Amino acid sequence: MLPDGEAVPADGVLPPAALDGVSDRAFGVYVHVPFCRTRCGYCDFNTYTATELGGGASQASYADTVTAEIRLARTVLGSPAPAQAVFFGGGTPTLLPPADLGRILGAVRDELGIAPGAEITTEANPDSVTPASLAALREAGFTRISFGMQSAVPQVLATLERTHDPARLPGVVAAARAAGFESVSLDLIYGTPGESLADWQTSLDAVLAIGPDHVSAYALIVEDGTRLAQQVRRGLVPMPDDDDLADKYLLAEEALGAAGYGWYEVSNWARTDADHCRHNELYWRGDDWWGLGPGAHSHVGGVRWWNVKHPSAYAGRLATGASPAYAREVLSDADRRTEDVLLRLRLAEGLPLDGLGASGRRAAGRAVTDGLLAAPAYEDGRAVLTLRGRLLADAVVRELVD
Numbered sequence: 072m073l074p075d076g077e078a079v080p081a082d083g084v085l086p087p088a089a090l091d092g093v094s095d096r097a098f099g100v101y102v103h104v105p106f107c108r109t110r111c112g113y114c115d116f117n118t119y120t121a122t123e124l125g126g127g128a129s130q131a132s133y134a135d136t137v138t139a140e141i142r143l144a145r146t147v148l149g150s151p152a153p154a155q156a157v158f159f160g161g162g163t164p165t166l167l168p169p170a171d172l173g174r175i176l177g178a179v180r181d182e183l184g185i186a187p188g189a190e191i192t193t194e195a196n197p198d199s200v201t202p203a204s205l206a207a208l209r210e211a212g213f214t215r216i217s218f219g220m221q222s223a224v225p226q227v228l229a230t231l232e233r234t235h236d237p238a239r240l241p242g243v244v245a246a247a248r249a250a251g252f253e254s255v256s257l258d259l260i261y262g263t264p265g266e267s268l269a270d271w272q273t274s275l276d277a278v279l280a281i282g283p284d285h286v287s288a289y290a291l292i293v294e295d296g297t298r299l300a301q302q303v304r305r306g307l308v309p310m311p312d313d314d315d316l317a318d319k320y321l322l323a324e325e326a327l328g329a330a331g332y333g334w335y336e337v338s339n340w341a342r343t344d345a346d347h348c349r350h351n352e353l354y355w356r357g358d359d360w361w362g363l364g365p366g367a368h369s370h371v372g373g374v375r376w377w378n379v380k381h382p383s384a385y386a387g388r389l390a391t392g393a394s395p396a397y398a399r400e401v402l403s404d405a406d407r408r409t410e411d412v413l414l415r416l417r418l419a420e421g422l423p424l425d426g427l428g429a430s431g432r433r434a435a436g437r438a439v440t441d442g443l444l445a446a447p448a449y450e451d452g453r454a455v456l457t458l459r460g461r462l463l464a465d466a467v468v469r470e471l472v473d
Contacts, residue, residue, distance in 0.1 A: 076398030079376055083147050083394030086401065089372030093148060096372070099156040099353040100179050102137060103364030104164040105382055106130055108199070109234055118162045119382060132386070134171040137363050138178040139389040144361045145182040147394075148371070151359065153184035156350035159193040169204050173211030175363075180212075183361075190215055190254075190349040197243045198235040205243075205250040215348075216247050217256040217287075223277035224270045227263045230308070232298070237277070244281050254346055256285035261319040263291050264299075264308035271319045275326045284346040288323045289338050290316045317462050324458060337417045337461050355414045357407065365395070373402045409472050416468055421448055421455035427471055434470040443467050 107118045192215040222228050223237045247255050257278055261271050291311050302308045332340035341347050353360055362369040365385035368377045376399030379385050388395045415422035435454050438444040443460035460467055
């Protein structure tokens with residue numbers, strides 16, 4: 072379900088205050104591609120298999136539909152700063168032909184602008200690319216690729232209903248490097264029902280053997296409405312255990328840290344600063360971005376909005392020249408401060424203590440005493456999570472927010 076909010080004008084126009092200084096603020100573009108070959112049992116993203124869609128929502132017409140929203144974005148924003156990052160997510164973006172992805176990227180470049188040296192990422196499943204398609208994506212301008220590995224253990228992948236063969240990962244990463252991608256990321260999930268610590272170690276060992284530039288590792292969340300949630304409710308599989316999740320996070324930190332990867336966000340590690348996911352950093356730092364596609368969320372100058380969810384409704388609105396936005400909210404100063412704490416605290420750089428209210432600063436002092444925030448950073452005027460604090464990040468945030 073999409074959240075409620077205030078109505079969006081048919082032309083998508085933003086309040087003048089949101090556009091004030093838009094050309095001077097960091098800006099990124101997210102492109103949601105909602106198509107998947109199969110639907111994974113744990114996933115609650117806004118995705119659809121090809122057989123569920125047709126007409127204006129078909130894969131064949133999707134590049135044209137998204138291009139119509141890009142032109143709308145140009146009209147609404149006027150002259151935003153050139154995009155520092157463009158991220159194609161899903162779904163499985165690489166189910167679309169490389170030429171279509173390149174056409175969407177070209178429209179972003181033509182209408183909104185892309186900064187020199189920008190990070191251009193696409194997500195991909197290991198079984199959705201070939202050496203030829205990777206070469207075509209690189210030729211189209213993509214610089215970074217993020218493979219959904221999830222696990223190296225077949226029975227864990229089977230529980231997640233992932234269909235790729237984990238043995239393909241070394242080959243597709245090598246093909247991406249041969250194609251000239253500047254950065255390769257692998258995405259992992261830990262805490263799948265039935266996954267042992269030994270299974271998780273096997274996945275980490277496989278990642279380190281492949282040697283990506285960037286690793287994401289997220290704890291499995293059982294989302295309402297998914298097949299996995301139904302299995303948990305029926306007692307067919309157990310709910311992920313918090314202690315088990317903590318043990319696996321610590322194992323990931325130990326293994327990745329020993330191999331030279333540094334954490335820069337609670338769930339993300341990179342070899343160097345240049346290997347950080349710049350697009351996600353735009354989110355965590357509260358910058359501007361336009362989300363293209365059905366169900367995509369955007370944020371510009373303190374206004375957040377979200378598109379209609381179903382691809383047919385999305386295509387239908389754009390076909391009439393209307394904004395595909397479903398609703399929006401104008402964030403108050405208090406809302407923005409709360410979000411700033413929530414997101415920036417997850418970063419290794421932390422957040423300035425002077426961004427907290429009086430009670431938040433007192434809570435930060437207690438968190439240092441409790442070993443949740445780093446004492447040296449606190450003395451320098453910043454709130455930075457310790458390793459123990461990362462395990463309890465949500466609780467720390469609740470204490471710091473006034």
